Amino acid sequence: MKKTIVLAAMMFACMLGVAQEKIQWMDFEEAVSACQKNPKMMFIDVYTTWCGWCTKMDNTTFTDPQVVKYMNENFYPVKLNAERPDAVTFQGREYVNVPRSDGRKGSHQLAAALLNNKMSYPSYVILNDKMQRVQVIPGYQEAKNFLPMLHFFGEGAYNTTPWAEFMEEYSKRSAVQK
Helix, strand or coil: CHHHHHHHHHHHHHHHHHHHCCCCCECHHHHHHHHHHCCCCEEEEEECCCCHHHHHHHHCHHHCHHHHHHHHHHCEEEEEECCCCCCEEECCEEECEECCCCCCCCEEHHHHHHCCCCCCCCEEEEECCCCCEEEEEECCCCHHHHHHHHHHHHCCHHHCCCHHHHHHHHHHHHHHHC
8 A cells, every 4th residue: 555655656746747847938038148158049939918829839739748848958949929018139239119000019020020020920930059040930830740840940950851851751750769
């Protein structure tokens, strides 16, 4: 009986540990500073507080254990509110929130610059270790489709391998690991 209680307590503790693992989100300025000290790719989640698909992404894909682990190990993960009110200086330029004439929340110039003025939410921006934009990925993504994209960029395959070829190899690797 005592062994059963100890085993149950250990299993519960393990489950809590797994459940608590989360993406270690940074704000934009923190990630830029970290990247300058220790270069690594940045993954930027451009969102708004009113975006339902952004919330769904937070509650599903961004809680998937494989996504969490890969994101934390291979990127500086950033949350960037596309309507943040404060100014941000990046690469010698100051970006601000531009108020709308109709009184609604304005968009931040940094979000607009990162998204090439295609303001849709959620969108994800991949910056390389030199803080240059590599890719913009728009829309909600399920974990099973999102994880290969993270690997494509995190492994640097985007530099040398077409997506279809990468996916063929990735699928083979995934099948072997199962």
